[in-house]
Amino acid sequence: MTETEAIKLFKCLADKSRLQILKSLIQEDMYVDRLAGRLNLSAPTISFHLKKLEDAGAVESRKEQYYTMYSIKKEVFMTNIIDIIKEESTEAELQAEREREYRDKVIQAFFEYGKLKSIPSQRKKEKIVLEEIAKSFEPGRQYTEKEINLIIADYHDDFCTIRRDMISERILEREGMTYWLAEKKLPD
């Protein structure tokens, strides 16, 4: 477990409702309504906590007929805390982790349900946003301008600005009216 994963898990567990959900799930797998009834909380409240627990890696879900069943990920709780504390990260790993966190923050702030809310004015943030959109392009494939515009328009109406900025940031390459993804690797 990385330091970031451990912090996310511990933060998630520092909540009485979530601990109660885990206490129920340690007994048996359950679906939202059953947990809501047991813990006297509303179904949306339970769904919210389950999502947080799932994101932190503490529970997992599976479809079962009409229900989504949730179960505790026991292996996560078998991890020795001493092992988490002892885990050492190199400076390069920590730097990469910080960059990933920053990217995630920017993406969360500027995208909503897969749409770009606005084009960031800060260049560093805009580059992250452009790289995220560029994940929709297939490496090695050549696109016409119309195809490029259509893909970008799925994210934001101002596809001209985004297309031009992708060229100036060397995320896209262009020759005449043909475009392709630059060969550098996009961040995960």
Next chain:
Amino acid sequence: MNQKKEEFLAYLQKQKEACLAQARALTEEDRKDESGVYKAKANIYDIFAMLYRGAEKGAAGDEKKLEQVFLKNAETIPQNWNKAYERAKQHQDAARILLEEAKLAAAEDIMVNYKQIIGI
């Protein structure tokens, strides 16, 4: 009529305080996320109090106009929350669903009580 107006504003204040008290209790119980939902709900009672006072000022003693303006705003403003709620449901955004549902529930509660207090 003034008494009814005061009664409505007092109801909004009371509900806001109740939500804030619930938020504090939840924070003390280490349920911070649920506490945040009650704080958002408290904010809705505040927004409607501001709407009512704004409408009252604009109406300058015209009771009919006060009612019309307030009802119009009270109907328009939650429309965005409703849209956000539908979008959140569509994208299974559990955090947003919880928040928008709480806001809409508060708005509905306010309108039921407004009609009861004012006597529509």
